[in-house]
Amino acid sequence: MKLDSKLPSGPLHEKWDRHKADLKLVNPANKRKHTIIVVGTGLAGASAGATLAELGYNVKSFCIQDSPRRAHSIAAQGGINAAKNYQNDGDSVWRLFYDTIKGGDYRSREANVYRLAQLSVNIIDQAVAQGVPFAREYGGLLANRSFGGAQVSRTFYARGQTGQQLLLGAYSSLLRQVDLGRVTLFPRREMLDLVVINGKARGIIVRNLVTGEIERHVADAVVLATGGYGNVYFLSTNAKNSNATAAWRCYKRGAAFANPCFTQIHPTCIPRAGHYQSKLTLMSESLRNDGRVWVPKKKGDKRHPNEIPEEERDYYLERRYPAFGNLVPRDVASRAAKAVCDEGRGVGEFGQAVYLDFADAIKRLGVDVIRDRYGNLFDMYERITGENPYEVPMRIYPAVHYTMGGLWVDYNLMSTIPGLFVLGEANFSDHGANRLGASALMQGLADGYFIIPYTIGDYIAGTELEAVSTDADAFKEAEDNVRKHIDKLLSIKGKKSVLEFHRQLGEIMWDYVGMSRNAEGLKHAIEEIRKLREEFWQNVYIPGDSRHLNKDLEFAGRVADFLELGELMAIDALHRNESCGGHFREEFQTPDGEALRDDKNFAYVAAWEYKGDGKEPELHKEPLEFEYVKPTTRSYK
Amino acid sequence: MKKMTLHLRIWRQKDANSPGKLVSYTLNDVTPEMSFLEMLDVLNEHLIAKGEEPVEFDNDCREGICGMCSLVINGIPHGPEHATATCQLHMRHFKDGDTITIEPFRAKPFPVVKDLVVDRSAFDRILAAGGYISVNAGSAPDANTIPIPKEIADEAMDAAACIGCGACVAACPNASASLFVSAKISQLALLPQGQPERKRRALRMIEQMDKEGFGDCSNHAECEAVCPKEISIVHIARMRREYMRAMFC
Ligand SMILES: Cc1cc2nc3c(=O)[nH]c(=O)nc-3n(C[C@H](O)[C@H](O)[C@H](O)COP(=O)(O)OP(=O)(O)OC[C@H]3O[C@@H](n4cnc5c(N)ncnc54)[C@H](O)[C@@H]3O)c2cc1C
Numbered sequence: 001m002k003l004d005s006k007l008p009s010g011p012l013h014e015k016w017d018r019h020k021a022d023l024k025l026v027n028p029a030n031k032r033k034h035t036i037i038v039v040g041t042g043l044a045g046a047s048a049g050a051t052l053a054e055l056g057y058n059v060k061s062f063c064i065q066d067s068p069r070r071a072h073s074i075a076a077q078g079g080i081n082a083a084k085n086y087q088n089d090g091d092s093v094w095r096l097f098y099d100t101i102k103g104g105d106y107r108s109r110e111a112n113v114y115r116l117a118q119l120s121v122n123i124i125d126q127a128v129a130q131g132v133p134f135a136r137e138y139g140g141l142l143a144n145r146s147f148g149g150a151q152v153s154r155t156f157y158a159r160g161q162t163g164q165q166l167l168l169g170a171y172s173s174l175l176r177q178v179d180l181g182r183v184t185l186f187p188r189r190e191m192l193d194l195v196v197i198n199g200k201a202r203g204i205i206v207r208n209l210v211t212g213e214i215e216r217h218v219a220d221a222v223v224l225a226t227g228g229y230g231n232v233y234f235l236s237t238n239a240k241n242s243n244a245t246a247a248w249r250c251y252k253r254g255a256a257f258a259n260p261c262f263t264q265i266h267p268t269c270i271p272r273a274g275h276y277q278s279k280l281t282l283m284s285e286s287l288r289n290d291g292r293v294w295v296p297k298k299k300g301d302k303r304h305p306n307e308i309p310e311e312e313r314d315y316y317l318e319r320r321y322p323a324f325g326n327l328v329p330r331d332v333a334s335r336a337a338k339a340v341c342d343e344g345r346g347v348g349e350f351g352q353a354v355y356l357d358f359a360d361a362i363k364r365l366g367v368d369v370i371r372d373r374y375g376n377l378f379d380m381y382e383r384i385t386g387e388n389p390y391e392v393p394m395r396i397y398p399a400v401h402y403t404m405g406g407l408w409v410d411y412n413l414m415s416t417i418p419g420l421f422v423l424g425e426a427n428f429s430d431h432g433a434n435r436l437g438a439s440a441l442m443q444g445l446a447d448g449y450f451i452i453p454y455t456i457g458d459y460i461a462g463t464e465l466e467a468v469s470t471d472a473d474a475f476k477e478a479e480d481n482v483r484k485h486i487d488k489l490l491s492i493k494g495k496k497s498v499l500e501f502h503r504q505l506g507e508i509m510w511d512y513v514g515m516s517r518n519a520e521g522l523k524h525a526i527e528e529i530r531k532l533r534e535e536f537w538q539n540v541y542i543p544g545d546s547r548h549l550n551k552d553l554e555f556a557g558r559v560a561d562f563l564e565l566g567e568l569m570a571i572d573a574l575h576r577n578e579s580c581g582g583h584f585r586e587e588f589q590t591p592d593g594e595a596l597r598d599d600k601n602f603a604y605v606a607a608w609e610y611k612g613d614g615k616e617p618e619l620h621k622e623p624l625e626f627e628y629v630k631p632t633t634r635s636y637k
Numbered sequence: 638m639k640k641m642t643l644h645l646r647i648w649r650q651k652d653a654n655s656p657g658k659l660v661s662y663t664l665n666d667v668t669p670e671m672s673f674l675e676m677l678d679v680l681n682e683h684l685i686a687k688g689e690e691p692v693e694f695d696n697d698c699r700e701g702i703c704g705m706c707s708l709v710i711n712g713i714p715h716g717p718e719h720a721t722a723t724c725q726l727h728m729r730h731f732k733d734g735d736t737i738t739i740e741p742f743r744a745k746p747f748p749v750v751k752d753l754v755v756d757r758s759a760f761d762r763i764l765a766a767g768g769y770i771s772v773n774a775g776s777a778p779d780a781n782t783i784p785i786p787k788e789i790a791d792e793a794m795d796a797a798a799c800i801g802c803g804a805c806v807a808a809c810p811n812a813s814a815s816l817f818v819s820a821k822i823s824q825l826a827l828l829p830q831g832q833p834e835r836k837r838r839a840l841r842m843i844e845q846m847d848k849e850g851f852g853d854c855s856n857h858a859e860c861e862a863v864c865p866k867e868i869s870i871v872h873i874a875r876m877r878r879e880y881m882r883a884m885f886c
Pocket residue numbers: 039040041042043044045062063064065068070071072073074075076077078079080162163189190191192225226227228237238239242243245246282401402423424425426437438439440441442444
């Protein structure tokens with residue numbers, strides 16, 4: 001395997017334009033002769049499906065949920081960044097580029113990130129034209145808010161439902177193409193294998209989740225937009241159906257997996273309440289603008305928070321980071337919370353929480369101002385916990401939120417399998433080792449609306465695509481593969497449920513491949529995951545059959561893949577002997593506990609190649625070169 | 638931690654073609670902190686341990702925004718809590734010893750797929766009949782070219798907040814989809830971007846709604862009462878005006 005990132009030459013700000021000028025075009029009359037499969041209908045998949053159909057291609061669009069509108073993107077709350085500089089506060093394409101490169105702790109490609117910043121402005125135009133009701137000022141123009149890791153106000157939002165509104169916009173464009181006959185929807189389908197013919201991606205195998213039928217679909221190119229893999233930790237802020245299966249099975253067909261260990265842990269989530277807990281709920285980062293984070297100074301202090309006097313509280317973020325205080329970036333805030341809980345000073349039933357206290361802000365600004373700013377979040381908190389945050393400090397704890405790693409793609413968003421393109425959270429491209437808030441929505445839509453339409457045309461125009469049908473041997477082989485996998489899962493008839501295995505894997509991942517990692521723990525995790533995987537294949541029990549809707553069967557396939565991906569994440573984390581962004585290795589820290597990056601040895605993308613079951617994956621390195629920004633140490637003190 | 642015992646009566650149906658019935662289960666280890674869906678997860682783990690088939694129910698985000706969860710709980714779509722989707726309902730609103738009846742959203746255009754799962758694809762087909770603004774990627778003018786008064790943008794957002802869950806249909810004695818359809822018509826009719834296709838959109842979406850077999854609205858307002866996003870029936874009034882305008886103006 002050779003990694004060719006296909007980065008264009010020329011000055012940074014001209015790279016994308018020059019590249020576009022060089023890309024080959026498909027004659028408009030020929031486009032309708034080409035079929036493109038798009039798997040996933042989140043921001044990345046819906047925008048890609050709609051745009052490719054607008055250009056004239058035939059598009060087949062697949063998703064797990066009963067409607068494309070329900071993709072996990074719908075849950076994004078806070079907003080989307082764009083370098084519009086409507087606020088006249090000094091924003092620019094350059095500054096968004098710079099913030100993103102720095103926020104990612106210098107582990108992403110300059111050319112990709114610059115293009116992302118350039119395209120950000122077009123996304124807002126597109127969304128407004130679709131009727132997305134962004135927040136506005138009284139003068140009728142668009143409003144902005146600030147977000148972590150930036151000193152300008154460049155985040156566009158639609159109340160706390162930005163993801164929902166952007167997705168409904170993309171989905172409406174997709175449905176318009178359904179109306180025009182250019183997109184066919186395949187909801188309640190799960191992609192279970194990729195079909196590769198003559199070295200090119202030419203189709204997929206899916207299971208119809210209602211009837212259990214296994215279907216073959218052929219195309220000239222396959223676009224994967226299947227989201228992130230945070231659910232490998234079992235508990236995360238991701239939706240229950242978010243999974244890695246499509247990406248993982250492409251990995252096993254030859255697509256390299258890049259930086260799998262780069263995971264984002266969000267500092268402000270509602271903590272776990274019990275063993276039965278099924279997911280974690282995010283509380284917006286914006287709360288840290290007015291809330292103060294603290295824990296008791298004494299270990300195991302069980303008093304009610306309001307009875308703990310001021311001098312017995314440790315406002316540890318303000319203490320450790322006087323310059324940024326409660327507004328340090330996500331990775332820093334998360335690690336600091338874990339540190340105080342590990343010391344035994346955590347609060348709540350399990351000692352796995354810290355307080356986020358609004359008492360001072362309410363005293364200073366009045367309860368009405370706080371209600372105006374955060375009312376809906378406070379209501380959501382109360383609905384879930386039964387506690388009133390106007391009177392009692394919120395309890396929060398970090399939770400897995402986003403995965404920066406994903407399938408490796410070149411500048412054209414093509415994986416190491418020709419004809420397989422990967423968009424959105426499923427690829428690894430733009431966020432390095434840490435993603436800034438409000439940048440995932442931007443990336444998914446840039447990929448779908450403005451990049452893939454150009455680069456896929458170049459691939460189709462420049463590639464000899466022989467006529468293939470679903471009768472081809474490769475389709476039969478892939479279908480057999482899928483059937484065997486399903487039959488094997490159902491035949492085990494063991495004693496332990498899929499959920500229990502998933503929960504156990506999550507505990508291993510969280511304890512050893514979570515917020516902070518060390519070599520010994522990672523080695524232990526690899527062993528434990530292997531043992532658990534072995535047990536899974538001998539002792540899992542899946543009720544029901546494969547001819548009906550069977551959620552346990554679906555989840556069993558996904559957990560089987562997580563049990564392999566989890567190991568790769570640990571292997572990747574073990575090999576990266578440095579701390580950067582969300583990847584914190586305890587052996588590599590400064591004397592005062594900050595991340596110690598090693599640019600000399602680790603300024604590269606780690607892309608892993610599958611070598612067969614039970615074999616070690618092979619590491620390929622794509623060096624990262626910084627021509628325009630000089631990597632420096634991030635400091636928030 | 639306090640434990641509750643609950644008596645559940647749950648609709649079980651093998652597939653669209655089989656008859657269904659209510660089946661009783663007793664669950665002893667429910668805690669007030671659990672969400673309603675976590676309570677069903679626990680039930681399912683018990684059923685699986687006994688070698689029985691778990692209860693199928695749709696869910697995804699569990700944050701009240703994807704619209705995937707449904708359920709009629711004690712006769713009310715999304716259960717007893719106001720402005721709360723099933724996935725955000727917690728067990729502290731129930732008492733030890735309660736009997737809870739759980740059924741699928743019922744309406745002819747929402748056929749049962751299995752147990753508590755129904756097919757809501759009719760909603761996608763209605764939106765595909767014009768519930769959009771025709772704009773190709775790349776052709777949009779700068780976003781601040783057309784100022785939109787804040788009040789109008791806010792009202793459009795109120796309508797756009799619909800999560801497409803279908804509770805409005807399940808609550809309506811006529812199985813009308815008027816609240817769902819009107820929310821989209823209203824959002825786009827309010828915005829300047831929606832004007833060019835305004836008439837065509839209203840006519841086509843309403844025609845598709847009828848074709849799917851949804852009933853007429855006769856002002857019961859049950860839809861508004863159960864809507865987890867508090868979508869108001871003023872949108873239905875606006876939809877009627879839009880329809881008249883499209884027919885006669
Ligand atoms: C609670 C929360 C809040 C967030 N808030 C923000 C925010 O404010 N700003 C921001 O920028 N980012 C935010 N993010 C991150 C952002 O929402 C996601 O990264 C982004 O939406 C991912 O979009 P996507 O299109 O790549 O994938 P998704 O939206 O996850 O879509 C995946 C699609 O793939 C389909 N799929 C998956 N596997 C298969 C398969 N095997 N077969 C068929 N279909 C499949 C699914 O059905 C779905 O349609 C947030 C994330 C969370 C969890």
